[in-house]
Amino acid sequence: MTVLNSLYCPARIQDASTRSVVLIGSLGANVSMWTPQLDALSERFHVLAVDHWGHGGQGYGVSPLPSDTSPSIAAFADDVLETASANGIDSFAVVGLSLGGTVAQYLAATSARVEKAVFISTSDNFGGPDSWLKKAADVRAKGTGSLAEATAKRWFSAGFGATHPAFMNGIRVMVAETPDEGYAACCEALGEWNFTDQLGQVTCDVLTIAGDEDAGTSPDVLARIAAHVGGNVRSEVISPAAHLLNMEHPQRVNQLLLEFLA
16 A cells, blocks of 8 residues: 655644544645645644645645556555554544545445545546546646646636636646646546445445536536435535535635534
């Protein structure tokens, strides 16, 4: 197993009962996407944000690629557990967005270390391998910079993108600076992801959050996840919002997280 690149923020107010939260983000992003949550959550929780295989950069380091296994969500989940242990974290709540949400689903279903789970802008099935293998091949041929403009537009609602040009440029830079092979490896893992039949194994409390303008992981997709999990579920839809809800609506997402994780 591999220790991933990560950013750890210990709780500012803590005692022996202080709990931990692990944040796992989107394909093509790095731990900086969680900046709005790190400050809010670390008031009460130890917070660990992890980068996907071959993701990172922009001063945050880069997670290694898997050297002893083919890319899969299960193998990445094992590396998240290894990284949590390396940071002194045993049990934790997991918050996953998009690709990170698939890892959060797997961990919530398979690891007794997970106390609560939050699934944001994610799916139990991303459509099978064909399109993802093509995307991986395209990235290896053309680089992540070729995806930056379209990805940034897809991640945020039209109104937000039009009124935050400097912010959107930063998002394009983050995507473009994601290492090509790391992006491609994670595409291959997503192509194999189909977890609908295993969602009943998730018995911890769950919060799902969707954006009303998210075409890829719509509120209907999050509702399907909520309908299949075996534990108690709270579902929220944020409007107007697209994919990276935590960045487009940080105050609302922080409020929901703090209420649920308390």
